[in-house]
Amino acid sequence: MRVAFFGSGRFALPVLERLHALSGRHELARVVTRPDRPRGRRLQLVPTPVKARAAELGLPCDAPESANDPGYVDALARVAPEIIIVADYGEMIRKRLRELPPIGVFNLHASLLPRHRGAAPIAHALLEGDAETGVTLFRIERGLDTGPVVDSVRCPVGELETAGELEARLAVLAADLLERNLDAFAGGTFRETPQDERLATLAPKLEKSAGAIRWEAPAARLANFIRALNPWPGAYSFLQATEATEATAATEAAAAAAGGSERTIFLRSRAVEPGPGAALAPGTVESVRKDGFRVRCGSGSLEVLEVQREGKAPLDAAAYLRGRRLRPGDRFSGRGEAP
Numbered sequence: 175m176r177v178a179f180f181g182s183g184r185f186a187l188p189v190l191e192r193l194h195a196l197s198g199r200h201e202l203a204r205v206v207t208r209p210d211r212p213r214g215r216r217l218q219l220v221p222t223p224v225k226a227r228a229a230e231l232g233l234p235c236d237a238p239e240s241a242n243d244p245g246y247v248d249a250l251a252r253v254a255p256e257i258i259i260v261a262d263y264g265e266m267i268r269k270r271l272r273e274l275p276p277i278g279v280f281n282l283h284a285s286l287l288p289r290h291r292g293a294a295p296i297a298h299a300l301l302e303g304d305a306e307t308g309v310t311l312f313r314i315e316r317g318l319d320t321g322p323v324v325d326s327v328r329c330p331v332g333e334l335e336t337a338g339e340l341e342a343r344l345a346v347l348a349a350d351l352l353e354r355n356l357d358a359f360a361g362g363t364f365r366e367t368p369q370d371e372r373l374a375t376l377a378p379k380l381e382k383s384a385g386a387i388r389w390e391a392p393a394a395r396l397a398n399f400i401r402a403l404n405p406w407p408g409a410y411s412f413l414q415a416t417e418a419t420e421a422t423a424a425t426e427a428a429a430a431a432a433g434g435s436e437r438t439i440f441l442r443s444r445a446v447e448p449g450p451g452a453a454l455a456p457g458t459v460e461s462v463r464k465d466g467f468r469v470r471c472g473s474g475s476l477e478v479l480e481v482q483r484e485g486k487a488p489l490d491a492a493a494y495l496r497g498r499r500l501r502p503g504d505r506f507s508g509r510g511e512a513p
Contacts, residue, residue, distance in 0.1 A: 180207070193259070281314050282351065
């Protein structure tokens, strides 16, 4: 077959690399990605991970403002792909483009459809505390991730696994899943099974503002929230230290600049039973040890395993405490809606 591949983000990279490796059997005729976008404080134009990797592999790569633009569809028609494979692309594929390749347009989606249809299936699997997820290969139709399923692969979710870690594992499974179906696509022997609409759930895109921790939530829910938002957009809270709290000069300066509070990004945690003693307000530091600390929640407590201070590198809890002398009674204050 002549294959066109549409992808943009990190999840798409193993698929791109696998198609390149298999180009002796199925020609990778074109790579299509989203346009360069401004990033960072200087708003410099940065290519997508797929565009950068395609350049390293010496592959032709297009980055149209919209792949659905009639002029671009005409240009792609001259490439004559027999099938289009999509993974983490970032734009809906409209009818004229879906009808271009004779075999069809197929997507690799990071969930077991029809569960978690939408832009953020990995984060929502973790938010819901799913013990299992996977990747689904399905035909793209008009609806959002509603097309018939060709094949899928399942995998367990680790108890402390973050969204970034799970994405990396699922990306490799996506490449494996595609490879085992390419010959069936070429030979016309693949089968498609309609999705069961009764089992459908949605996984909408997360907003950058979604990361504020609401400590009144149960600890188990917050532990899922924290790992679901790691690495993006990050689950955060503001440390309101007691007067007796000792701090390094850097911490004091940071707190002063923040108007008396220090923003902390929580990267990994575990829900535990609350310690003995008097009832504490949610967000209060319950206990501090050399290797970590616990924060009281609406029900239960969080054992904090990994954090990141504003503008600093990620640290395990023990390293964080060597630079930030936290004390029981200090308070983390969440701002925003409940997770």
